[in-house]
Amino acid sequence: MYDDPTTPVVVTGIEEVTTMRVPSGRLVVDAPWDDDTRRYEQGVPTRPPREPAVRIPPGVYRVEIAWTAGPYEFFGEQFDGVECAATRLCISDDPVVAWEMGLGVDDDVDRLPPGERPRFGADHNVGCFADASAWTTLSAPFRTCVDGCWEPREVGQLPDGCERICDELQQADLVTFTAQSGGVVWLGRTGTGDVAAIVVTNGMTDAKA
Template sequence: MKWVGGERLAAGSEATWYLETAFTPGAHLGTVYDDPTTPVVVTSIEEVTTMRVPSGRLVVDAPWDDDDTLKYKQGVPTRPPRGLAVRIPPGVYRVEIAWTAGPYEFFGEHFDGVECAATRLRISDAPVIGWEMGLGVDDDIDRLLPGEQPQFGADHNVGCFADASAWTTLSAPFRTCADGRWAPRGAGQLPDGCERISDELQQADLVTFTAQSGGVVWLGRTKNGDVAAIVVTSGMAGAKA
């Protein structure tokens, strides 16, 4: 039987187009702001790294919050992370970034306009036939207002994928402050400003990515209803309420 998603979570036509176009190299993803003659082009899909999710439970959130309390500075979580309600098979998955370029000029200076269009955790290579918003474990679909999109906030413009069972250990380096300075994370530096934190005891990882003010999580479903991709977009509308 072919999977049919719930109408309240289903991506609308605009969101569906964006999610499919963003991961199509050479495709046009709109035009440069204030310059309808210059297209924003998908230049590449970059595999940044792989990450381990041994529990099958995934956090998609900012790696730290902005609570400036003593507990926060001591490295203790001040709120639970936004874990997804959906579960995935335990495994090792690719983290990919869709890059776009839209050259523009500002006060006589030229810029290449390279930006991250979306970030994807690739669960399988099976074709995606539909998209829906990814609810968190504490989200209530019955409380969604028309047009509302559940999302996570990221005041520092950084989001992450992380194994939920190892969250406390994996996110601790982002909450460690001593003498008014953030402690070195000792993270694995990845391309394009991303980082990977690993918990070798649990064989689990956390990988950061750019998320302007946070992001909406989308689940790409196969014809059988399995999750083939988990994608984060920032500042994008288009889901049906």
């Protein structure tokens, strides 16, 4: 929304959307589906989900959204815009003293183009946090395609267009959030080096919550 780097953009608030269960300590940070419907219909395996290399303690964590506001122009008219700039999984309440790129298990930082950051793609502008061990079950409602059409899915509706899928057998959850053009993943570490937050910024922004 704010393409001009000189545009003043401010964080107007941080909203807790829900909590989610990660019993395995392994996390998926990715789109809940990729867009190759033909592979789904043919039963062909799709790419594996993007899993950060870092592990977190098994537990229940808050999911929060950071909202920003700033002016923008559309067809010559000026507007005050509000959008979701970042989504945060809060691992602890300890202060973050350093940020680093959230590398995936298959990422090689040396192969990234100059200036590029680890990210996932999201053609439908949706990302998610999910327990990795329950990924097959949790992502299944987003992967039901018949004759080229997505089937309606039964999900828990949350504020701001987010959704939650629950696997009660494994006591694990998946929570979706807005991720325009995909998301850039960041790790926030405490003074002792522990991970306090995992943040996804929208592909069009470069701020951290």
